Amino acid sequence: MLSNRRFLILTTALAPVLWxxxxxxxxxxxxxxRPLLAATLRALPAGALLLFICRRLPRGDWWWKSWVLGVLNIGAFFALLFIAAYRLPGGVAAIVGGIQPLVVALLAxxxxxxxxxxxxVAAGVSGVFGVSLITLQAQARLDTIGVLAAVGGTLSMASGIVLSKKWGQPAxxxxxxxxxxxxxxxxxLIVMLAFEGLPATPLTASNLVGYTYLxxxxxxxxxxxxxxxxARLNASTTAFLGLLSPVVAILLGWVVAGELFTPMQTLGIVxxxxxxxAAILTKSPAPPDVNERLVKERTR
Structure with missing residues (x-):
């Protein structure tokens, strides 16, 4: 039977695997x-669905805290993510995210x-080296704007992870x-309307399937x-799980899209x-119920 921590790590890892x-x-x-359209249609319907389920709005300073976290974790991150995805070959944009665990560890x-x-630190450096092996073996032109967008998205989410952990969760x-x-x-939505505008042509059935899935x-x-x-793991552990995203991306690119996959890329994945x-074997210094205790104190 899996321990609570192992089960929590496995369920958390589902997120980067899906990403x-x-x-x-x-x-x-x-x-x-249409990167901004993709980002908007990914975030807003998902948020509306979850808000319909929970039926609870923020209170007090959580109005502005939610906005800050929403921009870092969702708004800026999604926009930069999709710009990178449109301008870089499959998997390469996610691979730039290999620096994220090290950034999070330093900020944390x-x-x-x-x-x-x-x-x-050694695990973070190894992660960067591993994803570099994968990137350097990709036979594709790296677009400067795409790379900058990928790096910007990584820094945005790294900041969001640390602030999310610092502020806790009131619900x-x-x-x-x-x-x-x-x-x-x-x-x-505001940025999309300002820079891209509404779609000039109707969305196809394939487009709708893609947006719905995302x-x-x-x-x-x-x-x-x-x-x-x-909420329950330390920031560094959570960030390292994010490295599963480029691994999944590059494997899908190879299996589904027929992209080149070399022995050096295999070594990089290993x-x-x-x-x-190595990172997840380092136990969090905080007990798993710390966030739950903070929630109880704030709701008294």
Missing amino acids: GTTYLTTTMLLPEG SRVLHERLTPRI APLTTTAWQLITGGLTL SIVGTAFAYVMWFRGI IVLGSIS
Whole structure:
């Protein structure tokens, strides 16, 4: 029987595994040249669905906190993610995210006072090296704007992870996820209308299938699992699980899209999985019920 921590790690890992399908879904099912539309239709319907289920709005300072987290974790991240997905070959945009665990570990050591152990640093460096092996073997032109967008998205989500952990969650993960998806989605809607406008042609059946999958499975379900993990695991552990996304993306690109896959990329994947294993074996210094205690204190 799995321990509670192992089960929590496995359920949290579902989120980056599902996110790894974003790049293939984008290139195969979504209309070209509409990254902001894709980001908006991924976030807003998912947030509306979760808000309909939980039927609870933020209170007090959680109005502005939800907006900040919504922009970092959803709004800015989604926009940059889809720009990168449109401008880079499948999997490469996600691979840039290999720097995220190291960034989160550094931020968490300063903001959350989590221990930045040699083991975590070594695992972070190994993760970057592993994804670099995968990237360098990809026979594709790297677009500068696409790479910058991928890096910007990584930094945005890294900041969001640390702030989410610092501020805690005043309600169940489903509820706080709804708030962030709504605020992030509304921000994306404003940006989309300003820069892209509404679609000039009707969406096809394939487009609708792609958007529905990304919104319900890749966002509503995945983010509830992700924020649940953030609440109960330390920030570094959660961030390292995010490395599963590029692994899934590159494997799907090879199996489904017929992209080149070399022995060096295989070595890179092995190194990445090793770095994840090393990081998650480092136990969180905080007990698993810390966030639950904070919630009880705030709701008295």
